[in-house]
Amino acid sequence: MYFSKSFIPILKNNPTEAKIKSHQLMLRIGMIKQSAAGIYSWLPLGFKVMKKIEQIVREEQDRIGVQEILMPTIQSSEIWKESGRYEDYGEEMLRIKDRQNREMLYGPTNEELITDIFRNSIKSYKSLPQLLYHIQWKFRDELRPRFGIMRCREFYMKDAYSFDINDEEAFFSYNKFFLSYLRTFKRLNLSAIPMAADTGPIGGNLSHEFIILAETGESKIYTDKRIFEVKSDDTKIEKKSLSDLRKNYEKFYAVTDEKFDKKEFDEKVSDEFKVNTKGIEVGHIFYFGDKYSRPMNATVDFQGKKEFVKMGSYGVGVSRLVGAIIEAKYDDKNEIMKWPISVSPYECVIIPLINKNDKSNLEKANNISKILKSSNIDFIIDDTDENFSSKIKKFNLIGIPFQIMIGNKNEGNTFEFKEIGNETQILDIGKIIEIIKTSKK
Ligand code: P5A
Numbered sequence: 001m002y003f004s005k006s007f008i009p010i011l012k013n014n015p016t017e018a019k020i021k022s023h024q025l026m027l028r029i030g031m032i033k034q035s036a037a038g039i040y041s042w043l044p045l046g047f048k049v050m051k052k053i054e055q056i057v058r059e060e061q062d063r064i065g066v067q068e069i070l071m072p073t074i075q076s077s078e079i080w081k082e083s084g085r086y087e088d089y090g091e092e093m094l095r096i097k098d099r100q101n102r103e104m105l106y107g108p109t110n111e112e113l114i115t116d117i118f119r120n121s122i123k124s125y126k127s128l129p130q131l132l133y134h135i136q137w138k139f140r141d142e143l144r145p146r147f148g149i150m151r152c153r154e155f156y157m158k159d160a161y162s163f164d165i166n167d168e169e170a171f172f173s174y175n176k177f178f179l180s181y182l183r184t185f186k187r188l189n190l191s192a193i194p195m196a197a198d199t200g201p202i203g204g205n206l207s208h209e210f211i212i213l214a215e216t217g218e219s220k221i222y223t224d225k226r227i228f229e230v231k232s233d234d235t236k237i238e239k240k241s242l243s244d245l246r247k248n249y250e251k252f253y254a255v256t257d258e259k260f261d262k263k264e265f266d267e268k269v270s271d272e273f274k275v276n277t278k279g280i281e282v283g284h285i286f287y288f289g290d291k292y293s294r295p296m297n298a299t300v301d302f303q304g305k306k307e308f309v310k311m312g313s314y315g316v317g318v319s320r321l322v323g324a325i326i327e328a329k330y331d332d333k334n335e336i337m338k339w340p341i342s343v344s345p346y347e348c349v350i351i352p353l354i355n356k357n358d359k360s361n362l363e364k365a366n367n368i369s370k371i372l373k374s375s376n377i378d379f380i381i382d383d384t385d386e387n388f389s390s391k392i393k394k395f396n397l398i399g400i401p402f403q404i405m406i407g408n409k410n411e412g413n414t415f416e417f418k419e420i421g422n423e424t425q426i427l428d429i430g431k432i433i434e435i436i437k438t439s440k441k
Contacts, residue, residue: 003382007044010394022326023148025337029398031322038145038153045398046322048345049371050156053188053321054135056342057158060184064176064237066131066160067333073111073137075135077103079112082296083290089201092140093265106139109202111292111313114161119298125165125307129173129302130236133160135318149319150280151218156319165302165308167289168239170310174206174244174287177314181210181283182232190328192282193227194249198258202313204288209256210324216326220257221279224269227252256281280324287312330399337399338420346380348372348436349395351405353388361406368404368415368429377435396420402436 009030016025026032031046031259042050058068069356074096079260080086080256083084086093094106107113114132135158145152162173178194185192190212197209200265211221226247251269256279292298299306318326341347350368351360365381372379380400382391388407395403405416406423417432418424419439427435 001380003380004384006380008398009043010361013088017149020147020150020327021330021332022150022216022323023329024332025326025397026148026323032149034148038142039152039391040049040149040152045345049322049325049339049343050319053325053345054318056187057133057184057316058316060187061158061160062179063135063183064180066133066180068134069117069132070134071107071110071117071136072140073107075105075107075110075113077105079116079296080105083112083115083292085112085201086296092142093202094139094141104155107136108140109157109313109315110134110136110159111161111202111311112296115292115296115298115311117294118161118163122163123299125302128163128165129169130163130182130307131160131173131176133158133314140384147218148218150323152319152351155317158316160314161186162312162314163298165300165307165310166311170287170289170312172239172242174285174312175239175246176237177285177312178208178246179232179235179242181285181314181316183308184210185210185282187342188263188325189342190282190325191228193223193254195221195223195254196259197256197281197284199286199288202284202288203291204285204286204312206287208285209281209418210283210285211256211281212324212328213277214280214324215278216327217278217280219279219281220260221255221275221277222257222260222265222269223254223275224252224273225275226273227254239366280320280327281317282324283314283316283323285312288371334396335393336396336420338401339399339403341436344400345375345398347398347440348379348402348404349398349400350379350381350404351388351391351395352381352383352404353408354383354385356385363406364406368406369432371429375437377433377436399440402430402432 005008011028014024030043032040035041054296084336096104137155138157164170192210192212194208195208195211199207230248235241289310293308300307350365403418413428414426416424417427
């Protein structure tokens with residue numbers, strides 16, 4: 001891809017309407033464009049990042065055996081009346097009438113719809129557990145949408161649902177998602193910690209929010225810094241191993257402000273380990289037993305009786321994660337971003353210095369790009385005739401982790417190569433490819 005032909009509308013200065021660094025950067029480098037309050041279009045750079053995040057989320061769901069489906073965005077009010085949430089959900093629900101005057105809504109979440117799908121198809125406990133997920137747009141008519149795509153009205157969520165015969169099996173399902181979330185956030189290069197949280201309109205009394213630390217986060221958190229050292233790598237997908245993993249986390253005090261109790265904090269965490277800061281909620285998992293299956297009559301046959309299935313739901317804020325990664329990785333003082341290679345819009349940028357009447361560096365860039373392509377490295381070439389330093393500045397903002405610079409100094413097959421945050425090196429193309437490939441593993 002040539003920069004001159006790409007749709008990456010860069011702004012000269014930080015937009016004044018944006019209060020936090022992720023919102024500023026996303027507007028500045030043209031990742032998103034607001035179309036109405038809390039509603040955004042995703043432009044190529046932003047869309048590429050979101051799709052890569054989505055794919056990692058998907059792979060980690062598939063890995064624990066969750067099956068992917070796709071439910072619609074528009075739902076009928078009937079099922080919400082059955083569960084009792086139609087009234088409870090209040091003004092956050094966007095209610096719509098169709099031409100027959102039927103009450104519809106734009107789904108803020110899908111517990112009712114999935115319960116309806118389940119009850120019509122699964123009849124025996126022998127088909128359990130059922131673990132299903134989809135990745136779909138949601139709409140919540142937030143009173144104060146803010147911080148760009150971090151708290152918006154239309155957002156992209158991965159939501160999964162589990163169906164089990166009893167509490168013991170349901171906790172097993174819950175714990176599978178617990179591990180899966182740790183793995184997902186790790187692949188996104190984020191350190192997310194599970195914290196006890198309120199369940200709000202979803203319900204139930206067991207729930208964990210997955211929070212990443214960030215000064216600009218909306219959640220206040222109180223925890224013990226040793227929680228960051230808990231390891232999950234050896235966890236097996238079996239009941240004991242998963243339940244031990246959760247216990248290893250739950251040993252440490254970790255709550256958001258809704259659950260905060262100063263006395264408990266002081267008792268459980270000595271001053272040297274206390275962490276009292278802010279964070280961003282990137283995922284949230286819930287266990288609510290028969291909260292939906294009972295009113296909606298979702299049962300399975302078990303030993304001659306009909307049992308209400310026990311359910312949980314599990315959300316990841318896929319679009320919010322784009323902003324959360326920026327909050328975690330962007331150095332706004334020096335205006336330098338560095339995407340984790342796993343989600344970077346491009347893996348490498350080639351920056352040739354181009355004079356009006358000497359295109360030889362562009363030719364070199366084209367040759368390098370062929371080698372990158374055959375090594376499956378996704379690249380962009382800055383073929384504009386801007387001066388070198390403003391090109392570098394621009395790409396420090398865009399945050400593609402690897403830069404190959406072709407100035408007038410390079411000789412033969414060696415080039416100036418830089419991984420953002422490290423020193424520039426002079427390397428031959430073989431070595432450059434090796435470094436990029438190793439970082440992708
Ligand atoms: C779990 C899946 C649920 O909705 N039902 C299905 C449950 N949980 S949740 O906590 O309400 O949302 C899950 C995640 O979605 C993100 N999120 C948002 N992202 C951007 N803007 C919003 N207004 C917004 N609301 C929720 C969060 O990452 C949250 O953890």
